[in-house]
Amino acid sequence: MDSTRIFRPIVLPLLIQSVFVMGLWSSLGMVLVETVHAGTLEGTVRYRGEPPKPTLMKVAKDQEQCGDEVSIQTIHIHNAKGVLSDVVVSVKSLSKALEDKKIQRPVINMKCAFAPRISLARLGQEIEVRNQDPILHNTHIKLGKRTFLNVAQIPGGRPIVKSFKRQGVYTVRCDKHVFMEAYLHVFAHPFHALTNQTGTFRIADIPPGKHPIRVWHETLGILDKIVNIPEKGTVRFDFIYP
Amino acid sequence: MCRILKYLGWTLLILVATTSAFGASLNEGEEGRTIYKRSCLICHGASGKGDGPAAFYNAAFSASRPQDFTVGNYKFRSTVSGSLPFDQDLFRTVTNGVPGSMPSFSGLSAEQRWQVVAYIKTFYSGFQGETPEAIRLAGAPVPFTADSVQRGKGLFEEMDCHSCHGRQARGDGKVALAGELKDSTGLPILPNDLTNPTGWKNGPRARDVVRTLFTGLDGTPMPSYESQLAGHEEDAWHLANYLLSLSRLN
Numbered sequence: 001m002d003s004t005r006i007f008r009p010i011v012l013p014l015l016i017q018s019v020f021v022m023g024l025w026s027s028l029g030m031v032l033v034e035t036v037h038a039g040t041l042e043g044t045v046r047y048r049g050e051p052p053k054p055t056l057m058k059v060a061k062d063q064e065q066c067g068d069e070v071s072i073q074t075i076h077i078h079n080a081k082g083v084l085s086d087v088v089v090s091v092k093s094l095s096k097a098l099e100d101k102k103i104q105r106p107v108i109n110m111k112c113a114f115a116p117r118i119s120l121a122r123l124g125q126e127i128e129v130r131n132q133d134p135i136l137h138n139t140h141i142k143l144g145k146r147t148f149l150n151v152a153q154i155p156g157g158r159p160i161v162k163s164f165k166r167q168g169v170y171t172v173r174c175d176k177h178v179f180m181e182a183y184l185h186v187f188a189h190p191f192h193a194l195t196n197q198t199g200t201f202r203i204a205d206i207p208p209g210k211h212p213i214r215v216w217h218e219t220l221g222i223l224d225k226i227v228n229i230p231e232k233g234t235v236r237f238d239f240i241y242p
Numbered sequence: 243m244c245r246i247l248k249y250l251g252w253t254l255l256i257l258v259a260t261t262s263a264f265g266a267s268l269n270e271g272e273e274g275r276t277i278y279k280r281s282c283l284i285c286h287g288a289s290g291k292g293d294g295p296a297a298f299y300n301a302a303f304s305a306s307r308p309q310d311f312t313v314g315n316y317k318f319r320s321t322v323s324g325s326l327p328f329d330q331d332l333f334r335t336v337t338n339g340v341p342g343s344m345p346s347f348s349g350l351s352a353e354q355r356w357q358v359v360a361y362i363k364t365f366y367s368g369f370q371g372e373t374p375e376a377i378r379l380a381g382a383p384v385p386f387t388a389d390s391v392q393r394g395k396g397l398f399e400e401m402d403c404h405s406c407h408g409r410q411a412r413g414d415g416k417v418a419l420a421g422e423l424k425d426s427t428g429l430p431i432l433p434n435d436l437t438n439p440t441g442w443k444n445g446p447r448a449r450d451v452v453r454t455l456f457t458g459l460d461g462t463p464m465p466s467y468e469s470q471l472a473g474h475e476e477d478a479w480h481l482a483n484y485l486l487s488l489s490r491l492n
Contacts, residue, residue, distance in 0.1 A: 151468075162324070
């Protein structure tokens with residue numbers, strides 16, 4: 001068979017299409033990752049100084065379940081060194097296809113709070129919203145100003161499942177109980193981590209090179225650093241608030 | 243030579259077809275823009291952000307302000323929570339208006355209303371790639387009877403509607419009175435007074451009320467009850483009958 005007869009109608013358009021797609025990704029500031037050489041980033045996030053006092057909020061409705069007042073402390077320090085949990089550390093501007101779309105990220109209305117308060121997910125994964133309280137909640141999730149999901153959940157009501165189609169930081173609130181709040185970070189890649197009670201994080205298989213690293217805390221804000229990831233091995237980087 | 247002429251002929255034909263299609267859609271867009279500038283801009287603003295010259299006088303410090311078309315939050319839809327509306331939803335709102343907030347534009351021809359719908363969609367890029375997802379409005383309407391109204395009254399309590407709308411559905415529930423309800427821009431917002439016969443923003447018929455219960459009102463605290471009503475949709479019709487009995491419209 002004449003090879004040009006295959007090349008022209010099939011191979012040529014495919015080539016043009018791949019060039020176009022690559023160009024599109026580059027213009028969006030994203031880098032598609034093919035992991036051959038990869039390094040690991042690990043470190044600790046700390047808070048310097050005395051943490052502020054918790055915020056007290058009065059409860060307008062359902063006091064028998066939620067109490068008359070709710071104390072909210074978002075800065076969770078776990079020892080004298082000031083190690084901080086619930087901080088999201090992520091590599092910016094990378095993209096990697098999701099392997100397992102079946103994983104569901106639960107957000108549970110429980111004891112007049114959302115559990116977990118901070119959670120991480122990938123594009124294409126699903127969120128499952130449940131209510132375990134004996135009172136009505138509405139789970140109102142937004143990305144920026146736009147509503148992603150606003151659903152009423154009566155006691156014992158059925159769970160609601162929806163998949164993420166946009167990356168970003170989603171806020172989760174209950175309009176009926178304004179003190180209920182949570183955050184969901186949705187990424188286009190797996191290079192992210194949440195600090196644990198030792199304040200540590202570990203992100204493996206990062207492609208080598210200089211990468212912008214973002215550190216996010218719900219009230220302390222954002223820290224951005226450039227970190228050079230080696231071709232092999234581990235690089236350590238600590239972050240300190242404020 | 244013959245082959246070259248054939249290719250040239252096809253190229254010319256495609257060029258003419260695409261140019262005329264583009265020209266037609268350009269004219270449509272131009273028409274929509276002209277109507278928007280004449281009829282909508284005063285409230286919704288030149289860039290569609292809901293910040294037209296009259297917007298400040300409508301709602302300076304509280305909701306609901308004119309719709310911000312650049313965000314993708316639409317209250318009046320027949321789609322699931324978080325989804326964009328169908329074109330027909332936008333057309334319905336342009337045609338009927340929003341009682342208490344926006345006039346009806348049924349004075350425009352249907353063609354003009356479709357043109358302005360097409361123009362409004364240009365303010366938000368999500369309309370290019372997202373497919374609206376319809377609500378599953380199953381279940382036949384339940385006739386307006388005393389029994390149905392009574393059943394709806396029980397559901398109003400059971401589903402905790404009174405937290406926001408109040409025991410008498412006048413928009414004065416505990417959460418509302420605490421001043422805790424906010425819209426997507428952070429402005430204070432009050433629940434609708436459901437006893438006001440002219441206050442049905444999404445339409446005054448039972449099916450309009452049922453649709454609102456299923457879709458919720460995106461951009462406001464009013465949630466969707468779709469999944470909670472799934473499997474016993476007739477409850478939505480009982481609730482609608484009760485609510486409409488309060489304003490005696492049915």
